[in-house]
Amino acid sequence: MSKATEKAYFLIRENILSGAFSPGAHLKEGELVDLCGVSRTPVRDALRQLATDRYVVTRRNQGVFVNEWSVDDIKDIFELRAILESMVADRAADHITDDQLLELREIQQAIQSMLDENDTLKVDFFLHQNKRFHQILMDATHSRTLADTLGQIVQPPLIAQTARQYTRQELQNSNDHHRDIVLALEARDGAWAASVMKTHIIAAQRKFMNSYLSSEENEAAE
Amino acid sequence: MSKATEKAYFLIRENILSGAFSPGAHLKEGELVDLCGVSRTPVRDALRQLATDRYVVTRRNQGVFVNEWSVDDIKDIFELRAILESMVADRAADHITDDQLLELREIQQAIQSMLDENDTLKVDFFLHQNKRFHQILMDATHSRTLADTLGQIVQPPLIAQTARQYTRQELQNSNDHHRDIVLALEARDGAWAASVMKTHIIAAQRKFMNSYLSSEENEAAE
DNA sequence: TTCATCTTTAATGTATACAATATTATTGAA
């Protein structure tokens, strides 16, 4: 992506992630031009990329709208992620370098230190390190196809929303999975790594669906 | 996609599929404008979409190039397809309608009739019916996520190249899989359907890799 | 010759004017 397009892409995406642009909202090119300070051409390029990444949907001659995720969509996303991320873990076991293993271990330990402090939970720190962890595994597969596919499946807002609902114990469980994944990779045991990863994603799915459904009940009750 | 963009998209894609634009070739916007008879804007939109569909790759400030698939890439694609299409078959078993089952059965029988004729093989007919078969299963899942993901994974040139190498016996095997899939779906047995589908795609993968590797040997020998 | 530097050329990136389409508002009749 070129400079202006990149600027527009991240600005628009931030507004979607923060909720400033609500699901279903009509994003008009003119308004985005004012927001981003670039012309319509890069704004349109950014919108096309956001559609690829499934942040928005495009309707011919009508423009783009912030994607609205249904419960079924979210289930699908987690289910697909469970399958693809286990594939990643499996592959990573074959190709991962010692340096990458070291990095994974450091990330796991950094999160552990955070959890051991009797402080308030640093969710942003967790999210950042968690992203790094999964990215390293992804890199270790050396697969364009997997990378592109997962990139379009993984919806950062879903992950963030899930993590923010986590209790200390649930974050601990999640980091225990990370620890097991590192162990499996050190043993170069792809099946083990894949299995732990599947557990890891399914746990996230369960957590998300529980808090999502209960929040929907609350909304209905209001 | 709008009219002009659509026109450009299909024209450029046809030239990639036919081989007129070789893997690695630099697609210059100016030349595409002449070819398609539309301005640069829709040409660029079409190129972005072709990049999403992985026909081309984009390099910043350098333009777009026809994607070059490595052996590993192709392996990845088939492996991912095997997983995703089995997921599709599994889901389809839960949601498929009687009308859709009827259609699947008709397609399977149409291909069978073609195979029973002691004529030359109608590969284009097979490709078309095969595409319809998989599309109906896809529709039966009612999953945007699966549809979009598979859409970006399935590379028509790989499927076509595989099918054109098939012997009558291999096409028969493929259609036997289709028959089993219909049986599994009629029994509403998702696990069975998924299992047959996995076999189906892995067989295609084997076939492709064999003919691909032997053709590479020939090229090296020349 | 060969390499590095500069110049020229051609390509992509960006802005904007105009065209086609969809949405909204207005008017008038039932």
Add this chain to the structure above:
DNA sequence: TTCAATAATATTGTATACATTAAAGATGAA
């Protein structure tokens, strides 16, 4: 009032001119 038809407006789609960047070629010194 309510609905349909039409006019006005806003938005997306397309073409094109200009800006920026990369590639190709020319020039000159070692």
